[in-house]
Amino acid sequence: MKIVIAPDSFKECLTAAKVAQAIATGLQQVLPDAECIKVPVADGGEGTLQSLVDATGGTLMDVAVTGPMGETVQACFGLLGGGATAVIEMAGASGIELVSGDQRNPMVSTTRGTGELILSALDQGIKRIIVGIGGSATNDGGAGMMQALGVKLLDADGRELPRGGAALSRLCRIDTGSMDRRLQTIEFIAACDVNNPLTGANGASAVFGPQKGATPEMVEQLDQALTHYASILHRDLGKDVGQQPGAGAAGGMGAALLAFLDAELKPGIDIVMDAVGLAEKLIGADLVITGEGRIDGQTAQGKTPVGVARIAKQFNLPVIALAGSVGSDVDAVYDCGIDALLPIVHGAVPLSEALAKGEENLIRAARNLASALILLR
Structure with missing residues (x-):
């Protein structure tokens, strides 16, 4: 057989x-x-990076980045064979397995480390970035990632928001003037394993929040915060992503990739299946x-x-x-x-x-x- x-x-x-x-x-x-x-395969979550690097004869690059709870962690990104494409697995920088069960708190966890991986990949002169969005410990709508990339998320007093999904309820204005200009030349593909919208009963907070440590009260707060975030994204960026399929992936990371980086969301399984x-x-x-x-x-x-x-x-x-x-x-x-x-x-x-x-x-x-x-x- x-x-x-x-x-x-x-x-x-x-x-x-x-x-x-x-x-x-x-x-x-x-x-x-x-x-x-x-x-061995993956669908955008853990294992996506290794599967794609192995399949193309690529290279892993180690980077020290901000972990989901603000600590420093060792993560890596991959340069695929040929050197024009980088692969980033957010689980390696912002993943749930980096946080012990009793410490998980999506109210304050951040995706900043994923943004720092993107910055390191940009230094390699790549033209395309595949971001595997799965296995996250976060519910911040990709806010931390975008702050690492130079976006300013400001409250009513003009102060930068602190880390975490709860802080998005205080978002007053988005300033993209300092966003890394190299991002404008990069093709972003988000390897996404779910079709959930950003908010609502089937959204990021309600469906995935509990496994990241959210209580029912936290789920309600986080969903309200993401709903407010979506309205500011629509007003300031002209991007209506709140109910777009996949926007709720990885605690709303899909929404940030769509709204800020014009990413194409593709089933992670399809990307990996083709590569292997x-x-x-x-x-x-x-x-x-x-x-x-x-x-x-x-x-x-x-x-x-x-x-x-x-x-x-x-x-x-x-x-x-x-x-x-x-x-x-x-x-x-x-x-x-x-x-x-x-x-x-x-x-x-x-x-x-x-x-x-x-x-x-x-x-x-x-x-x-x-x-x-x-x-x-």
Whole structure:
């Protein structure tokens, strides 16, 4: 058998490459002669940078930047093969995994570090920047990123706003006069894995705020702040992005990329799939295995498993997805090309245990899957 293994990372547990290796290990315990083609992928969140750099023979560049809570962190950006395109993964500078669970607070977390990565990339003389917007710890509408790039976000007294999404409620005026002029010559592409608008019941704060530490009261405050932010963007920049699909990605980072940088929002999965040549690798395959840490109703909105399934169905291939956890609203993924969905955790266990045993559970699940394949021959 030729089996293509194309998973995303299991967030806070395993990289996409380690997930693919664990699945291959389990399969080959039962199917030692199977040809397992490992294709680690991503959808704009964690892993996007590494996937694109690996696929093009690019280079990683290390940079010290401002972390999501104002601390200094080590991050990196990628120069793709050829040197004309840079890739920035905001999760590396402004990501949720950089903040311990008890310290997460989207009221004050910032995307400034992502802007600092963009500045460093501009110094390399590039012509295009791909920004992976996923896995963020932030809800500031990309305000910190734009402040790092020279934009002034001013309150009623003409003072610069402090970091964080809550401060946007005090935004009075946007001044782009000091924005880095090099940005005018750069093509921006935002690798986006969701279609959420900036505000409202399906917006950045309501949908993603709680996983970043927002209480219900915080969610309401942050949504009001982003609603005000959207109105000022419309008034001062002439950009009406509040309800634009994808504007709410990564705590509103999509809105800033659209409004300030005229970015094109593209499904991150499509960008990565093209770069890694997934379609070519599927030729002659018998089975496709994908997966992600959690698969639920949001997965159907453009996450890795359904992106992989969409391409696999062009070759009429069966698709099996493995997941660390499965949401109650998961049925939508079956209409997106996934034929079977298998959770890897046996029974109810604490999250800490599920994360600690992620690799072990993946290997076991893949081994059991291989055994079932033999029985069905």
